Amino acid sequence: MANHYNGSSDFFAKMPEIKFTKLFINGQFVDSVSGKTFETIDPRNGEVTARVAEGDKEDVDLAVKAARHAFDHGPWPRLSGSERGKIMMKFANLIEEHAEELAALDTVDAGKLFAGGKAVDIPHVIDIIRYYAGAADKVHGEVLKMSGKFQAHTLREPIGVVGLIIPWNFPCTLLSLKTGPALAAGCTMVVKPAEQTPLSALYYAHLAKLAGIPDGVLNVITGYGETAGAAISSHMDIDKLRFTGSTEVGRKVMQAAAASNLKPVSLELGGKSPLLIFDDADVNTASSLALSGVLYNKGEICVASSRVYVQEGIYDEFVKQLVEKAKSWVVGDPFDPKVCQGPQVDKKQFEKILYYIEQGKREGATLLTGGKAFSNKGFYIEPTIFVDVKEDMLIAQDEIFGPVFGLMKFKTIDEAIERANNTRYGLAAGVVTKDLNVANTVSRSIRAGTIWINCYFGFDVGCPFGGYKMSGFGRDYGFEALYEYFHIKSVVTPIYNSPWL
16 A cells, blocks of 8 residues: 655645635626635645635626627737737746745645645746747738739737636646637636636736736636536637536537537547557666656546556566555655645545446456555545456546556557557557657557657647547647637738739
8 A cells, every 4th residue: 555644734834825715807806796605625634725706607797798898999919919928927927926825725725746836837837828928929820822813811810708617637737728828819718717726726817917917808717617617618708618627528518619609619638548568668667657647646637647558578577566666655745745645636536536446346457556545534545556457447448537557468569559549538648668660650550649758748838738539629738729719810802913923
């Protein structure tokens, strides 16, 4: 079983002050129209952290009205790209100044490691905002030579008011991935963070106002997906939706968009990513990659490499090393710098993971280590490793979103590719080998949006990320994400008496 370490009282002193709990509409923090609030829960202990305004359809209407006015009549879309970029740079600097507070809010809301938030998540947020600040004045159309007596050029024009629905596993990172390119494009927006993790989004809105982003450009509605999220998805005056979350909810978002005003939708959805480890791999390196590929962020990451395929020549030694490393993995209070894994985000997710573990046992997989909750409070689960996993088992097909490995043995490269593609998802995959030909063959054969060779979680602000199949469509990161916030307009004029066409 994993190394349990619950931390000392010193780390609880880092509990952040909760400064913002109201909706953010048109540059102001306001109560919901109904006056309702909901609890946000600290997953370390199951206790209430704060009560937050519960937005609903009426609040979404007010936020959309503010965003529409800011787009149709406000300065933001009419500023030059360089002017927007300067304001966004100031925004990034303010995030940097308040990095510790933002990281702490995600720790008490989501159970994320505080040290990881300060060292990885928030610096990445800053990089994202600065990248798109720099990109804001680098958006260009094209001049087209037409076949007839015409000339044409294209314009990229901001798409308008966008609805951004953010998940709970990387609250700050995914908020910046949606808002960064939208701001750079000159759009205005209504953001709905997950109900489990609303606090950092509200702090982010406060910093946006301090940076000089005009009122109405960025609005934040906290509340539930079934109400506030549904109202955003079906709103007739929202011009585009971007959603990151489960495939099940993504389908509902897309249906609502189609049934309302046929707004375009970008979806980054679930995954069941394979990690293929070949006989020539260094076993120590491969087992370390596999360990972090599942246990990073306590398995609550859409690209978790939860299907681990190991070639038969190194399988036994790989399993031995992976189990040893999993048993030394430290689970406990996420404010403690000694801890590698904090609690799952909430009770619902905690119980879902435990259900899948029991299902794996019932279907005949062999549990080598872990498989249990620990601590009499909070939502902590041990790193869990199954072997003897078959392709038709639920633990091999469904996205568990928790610290659960499924190990499988293969013989040939063709078998590995076929089994890796035996999934309804296509978000990412990993390949561990010293053979360049194997790496090239596998990377071109697996139907997934990102392939990592001899690494995992190799994200970069400039490298587009998104899925195949039921993992969604559209891209985060890079100019590919920025261009999703534009319409392309073609402007055509006739040519008279030109010596050439």
